[in-house]
Amino acid sequence: MALWLYRLGRFSAHRAWLVIVAWALITALVGGAAALFMGTMSNNFQIPGTETQQMADKLKADLPDASGGSGTVVFTSTDGRTFTPAQEKAISTTLATALSVPTVKGVIDPFQTMAALKDSQAKLAEGAKALGAGEAQLADAKKTLDASAAQLAAGRARLSAGQAQLDAQQAQAAALPAGSPQAAAASAQIAAAQAQLDANKAQLTAGQEQLSAGQAKYGASAKELAAKKTELDTGRRSAEAASGLKFVSDNGKAAIGQVQFSESMNAVTPANRQLLQEKLNTLKSSGVTVDYSKDITEDVSALFGTAEVVGIAVAAAVLVIMLGTLVAAGLPLVMALVGVGIGVGGTMALTGVIEMSSISPMLALMLGLAVGIDYSLFIVNRHRQQLLAGMEMRESIAKATGTSGNAVLFAGLTVVIALAALSVSGLPFLTVLGLAAAATVAVAVLIALSLTPAILSLMGRRVISRRTWAKHAAAEKLRAADGLSATDAAARDDAVDVSRSGRGWGGLVTRHPVISLVTAVLALAVVAIPAAGLRLALPDGGSEPVDSSAYKAYTITGANFGEGMNGPIIVVGSLPAGLDQQSATALNLDVADQLRKVPNVQAAIPVAVSKNLRTAVYQVIPAEGPASASTVQVVHDLRSEGAAIKAASHVSIGLTGQTGANVDVSAKLGAALPPYLAIVVGLSLILLILVFRSILVPVLATAGFLLSLVAAFGGVVAVYQWGWLGSIFDVANPSAVLSFLPIILIGVLFGLAMDYQVFIASGMREAFVHGQSAKQAVRTGFRHAAPVVTAAAIIMTSVFSGFIFSHLTMVRPLGFALAFGVLVDAFVVRMTIIPAAMHLLGKSAWWIPKWLDRILPDVDVEGAKLVSLAETGGAGARVSETEPAAAR
Incomplete structure (x- = not known):
């Protein structure tokens, strides 16, 4: 390996411009690919196959309107007082303008929503009052009907008694001699009595018909009243469920609006995020301060910031101090920047076809800069030592590449293998992250082994400062004067x-x-x-800088509405078949009641149901923030409660949303940690046994x-x-x-x-x-x-x-x-x-052990077996095979 790298270094030194042009062409091609094919990065850390991903897919299929992303907008009065009517109107009007932003499909106006809730509560009160009056009227009607029924029953009894008496009189009259005056008088009297009985019977029949009509009307009224009572009870239960979800604080000093998107938050472009903020920021002229949740403000399109530049500046200062010349110090920096440009550029070019988290290019950037500087520095430092020892320049470049470059190759290989091994975790975003960083480190190694020798060849003696050359010359004179x-x-x-x-x-x-x-x-x-x-979680708005809009929105929400409003949990229910709208609503409220029984659940509200009444969505508000230990426990408890809910209501539930996903990702990563550590430790032992x-x-x-x-x-x-x-x-x-x-x-x-x-x-x-x-x-x-x-x-x-x-x-x-x-x-x-x-x-x-020493290949990381070689056509100094690498 040392000999092969020596030849690579010698080729690069002799064909410097060819190597430089080749790398320049590669850089240009990668840059062009990044410009043409770069897509949108995200911080989507979902894991295929987990419950949260399965429920998200179910929502997308059954309730597409509920599958889009949403962001929170927090409004406060600039002077810290309660909102004025004019400010409330301005907020409502400005929120409506957000609908003109591409991909925004709806907004939730806090004041209109709270007004609607109050109106609903007022209507419920009126309905309860009307229901009470109706029940009273129905009770009075029942009394009247019962009295009428009693009167009819008494009339029927009297009619029956009169008919019996008349029948007895007819029997007596039949015993009188026919044609006698007594018989005639009795017949006339019986006929009159019969006519009276028939009239009473007709009156009784009319009364019975009136009673039946009254009873039918009563039954209809009772049924209508029962339906109104059921509707009122449902409305009351819905209001009670929604009471835990507020959009305007009790003190009237803060309000929360929501912006709903037609696509996931990861797909919302930075331009649309910025446009939304520009529209809502016009509220500042009305004395309203607007802050946004992390979902809206998060922009993962930029890689470099001021802090990163400061870090590079410090590294440059260290290089200048160590190497003593700006030219030499600039070389490792330039090599690192070229490597980062190619590695990160290639990564960015793939974002158009691969879903990639924002941390992937950032990790590649961090490692590319760090190892790129270090790897070039090792070769430059060895080359400087050899030049001062009197070695010819290009021979020194080749030797430095064959010795220090050998160690660079092995060191880089260990980093690449360790990063690529992240793919064994089974987490797609982590696999992409590891491979992106590994590729960038690999590019840094290739640049150190080829482009660095080429640039060193062009730099010549300028890689060492004049002061260092002068000191070295003075030392050589003293050594010559000793006569040794x-x-x-x-x-x-x-x-x-x-x-x-x-x-x-x-x-x-x-x-x-x-x-x-x-x-x-x-x-x-x-x-x-x-x-x-150690506790693991994904970051939320509370981890943002204190002066950021996301942090302010997070803290204002927590202080005025409870920490749980920053991390709602989405529960998806699978309802049984054959339900109508009313029974589905009642069933959803039953499920919400059971969800609220879970410890540290502040509210549970049914928020949507599919058209076929088979899929329902519930929003659960925990007591604390999304990254807190209690919220993690709430997620576990909700899943445990699923069996009881299934048994009681025949509804199967599953969790989705960012809070549930965070818990799943953290659990999956925690489980992947021990085997990955075992792989790395095992790899460490094998590689080091091979090397040393x-x-x-x-x-x-x-x-x-x-x-x-x-x-x-x-x-x-x-x-x-x-x-x-x-x-x-x-x-x-x-x-x-x-x-x-x-x-x-x-x-x-x-x-x-x-x-x-x-x-x-x-x-x-x-x-x-x-x-x-x-x-x-x-x-x-x-x-x-x-x-x-x-x-x-x-x-x-x-x-x-x-x-x-x-x-x-x-x-x-x-x-x-x-x-x-x-x-x-x-x-x-x-x-x-x-x-x-x-x-x-x-x-x-x-x-x-001797047996192990015999079977191990000799990788010659130090380049100790690099035989004495001379540059073709030159009088380069010869380095003995037995000369210590430290002296070379």
């Missing part, structure tokens, strides 16, 4: 090198290895203590990585979850840690830790292989590697630190974790624990 042979001079230089290796930090650590080791480990253990309380041909060095390096990892977790929890030093890091509302931060931190920090391990331990191994004692080799290797590793760590920390104050708040804790992790790993683990432990281990640090 080359061999004696080299021996003296080696003795001086050994003497100097006992000074400084490396000497201090190796003189007191036990104290250094124990102190460093205990310090990291203490820093890692907060990691035991040792058992204990890889174990030590991996243990050090785990120490720096838990320390980084501890720092993140202390700052972003507990709020320590929150004023410094702009953490106004401490909450759970970004859910995918741990798995990303594992992958990235592993790769970077292995970078430093290679550059620190390879020098120690080479010194040991070339004759120094194991303990002295630790000091010698440390002395040669420490300056460049220190500079590289400071540069990388500076770049990552720039993202701590990024305009994308989601990136901030990740920037802190990477900066703190690199700082700890480089200075505490690699430059304290590793040299102290290896000094204690001595020769046993390099032990490896």
Whole structure:
């Protein structure tokens, strides 16, 4: 590998313009592709197959009107008083203008909504009053009907008695002699009585008909009254359910409007978001302050902010101090920017065909800048050393590429593998994120190995400052004046090198290895203590900067309406078949009643039902914010309540919405963390055994990585979850840690830790292989590697630190974790624990079983087997195969 890289470096140095033009062409093509095919990024962290995604798909199919995104607009009076009628009218009028914004399909006016609720309550009161009067009238009618029925019954009884009496009289009259005056008188009397009875019977029949009509009318009135009572009860239950959802605060000083979109929030373009804000911001002239939820203000289209530029500026300052010349310092920066341009540009070009979270190009940007600077720096630093040692320029470039470039290739490979391994998590957005960052790091490696040698060839001697050349020339004169042979001079230089290796930090650590080791480990253990309380969640408006509109909207909403209004939970119900509108409404209210019984649920409201009455949507308002532990428990409790709801009402429920999705994503990521960590640790051991041909060095390096990892977790929890030093890091509302931060931190920090391990331990191994004692080799290797590793760590920390104050708040804790992790790993683990432990281990640090040594391929990361080569046609200096890499 070293020989192949040597030839690549030599080719790049001899064909500098060809290499430069090739990379320029690649950059132009990638830039053009990004400009033509770039799509809209999102922060959609849904996971296919989860309940939240299944319910979202169900809503999109059954209730498309409810599947679009929505954002919240918070209104307050500028003077802090209650809204005036004029301000209320202005808010309603201005909200209506939002309908002209593309993709906005509706708005919820807080004042009109509350007025409608009050009107509904008034109508319910009137209805209840009318129902009471109707029931009273119905009761009076019932009494009248009962009295009439009683009178009719008495009349029928009298009629029956009269008929019986008349029948008896007829029997008596029949016994009288026919034609007698008595018989005639009796017949006349009976006929008159019969006529009277018939008249009474007709009157009774008419009364019965009137009673039947009255009873029919009563029955109809009773049925109508029962229907009105059912309707009133339904209205009362609906009003009670909606009472927990307010759009105007009780004190009248804040109001919440909602903007509904025809597409998901991830698809709403930055231009439409901005247009919506411009229309609503006109309310400022009416004395109304307008703030927007994170859904509306979030703009993931920009990558660079002021903080990121400051981080790069600090890295540039470190380069200038280390290399002593602006020309040399600018080279690693330019190489990093080219690599980032290609890597991130390619990533952006794919956003048109791949759904990509905003953090994907941001992570690629962070890593591309950091490793791009470091990898070029390693090659430039080796080239400078060789030039000062008298090596011919192009030969030096080739040798630097074959030696330091070899370590760069391996170090970059570890980062690429660690990032690409994120795909094993089974999370699509994390897979895209890892592959995007891995591709950018791979580009940074290729640029360091090809474009850097080409630019170095054009720079010539200017890569070293005039002052450094002058000092070197003066030192050469003094050495020549001593009259020593080359061999004696080299021996003296080696003795001086050994003497100097006992000074400084490396000497201090190796003189007191036990104290250094124990102190460093205990310090990291203490820093890692907060990691035991790690909670994972996705960010909400409370994690935004305190001066941002999203944070103000979040806090105003929480203070006036309850924290839960910032993170409603969407419940989707599958209703049984055969329902009518009335029974479906009653059933939905029954389900809402059961949902409200879940602890820490403030309100549960049925909000929509499909046309076929088979799918219903309920909005559940938790007591606390979306990232709180109690809300996470509410999500779990709602799902547990599903079985009881199914048994009681035959309605199956499922959860969706951002709050439920956040819980699912965090749970999925938490479950993926242990296997991913096992993969990374296993990979670490295998790769390091391959590189250093040792058992204990890889174990030590991996243990050090785990120490720096838990320390980084501890720092993140202390700052972003507990709020320590929150004023410094702009953490106004401490909450759970970004859910995918741990798995990303594992992958990235592993790769970077292995970078430093290679550059620190390879020098120690080479010194040991070339004759120094194991303990002295630790000091010698440390002395040669420490300056460049220190500079590289400071540069990388500076770049990552720039993202701590990024305009994308989601990136901030990740920037802190990477900066703190690199700082700890480089200075505490690699430059304290590793040299102290290896000094204690001595020769046993390099032990490896003979059978394993035989079967392992020799990757020659240090380039120790690079034979002496001369540039074709030149008189380049020759470097012995046995010369230590530190001297080259």
